Amino acid sequence: MKKSAFSFVFLIIWGVFFVAEAQRMPMRKNNRNFQPKTPEERAKILTNNLTKRLSLNGEQKEQIYQINLNTAREIDRLRKEAKAQRERGEKPEKGFYAKQVRELNQQRDQNISALLNNQQKVEYEKLKQERKEKMRKRMEKRRQMRKKLNKQDSGFLENDEDFEEMVLDEVEDEI
Secondary structure, eight states: OHHHHHHHHHHHHHHHHHHHHHHHSOSOTTSTTOOOOOHHHHHHHHHHHHHHHHTOOHHHHHHHHHHHHHHHHHHHHHHHHHHHHHHTTOOOOTTHHHHHHHHHHHHHHHHHHHHSOHHHHHHHHHHHHHHHHHHHHHHHHHHHHHHHHHHHHHTOOOOHHHHHHHHHHHHHHHO
8 A cells, every 4th residue: 555655656746747847848949849940931030020120111121031032042952952961971061051151141131231221221230240249149158068068978067957957048049
C-alpha cells in the first residue's frame, strides 16, 4: 500500500514538473513545429514595419515591397544553395554566404533610400542604427553563450541554470 501511494505521489510530482517545463518552453525556432517564413511573408513584414515607421505613401509602399521581395527571394536562393552544398559534403568558402547577404542588404538599403524623402531618410538611418545595435547585442550574447558552452563541455561550468537561462533568452530574442 505504501509503495503504491509513493508511486502515485511520484507520478503526480513528475507530471506537474513535466507540464511546468512544457509551459516554460514556448514555440521556438528549434521546435519541430517551426515553419520558416516565405520570402513573400518576410517582404510583407519588412514593408509593413517600414510603412509604419516611415509613413510611406501607397506608391512607396509598393516599390519597397518589390525591393524587399526581390532581396528576400535572392537570400532564400543563396540559403538553399549553401544547404545543398553542405548536403553534398562540400565546404563553401568561409564567409561567402554572409558576404553575399551583406551585399544584397546594402543594395536593398540603397534602393529603398532612393525612394524616400529627406525626412524619411533620416528616420530610415535611425532605424538601421537601431537594428545594427540590436544585432551587436545579439552577437555578444552568442559569444557569451559559446564561452559558457565551451566551459560546460570542459566540465568547468558548475551551474547549468545560468546557461539554460541564457540559451532561452537568446532563442526568445530571435523570435
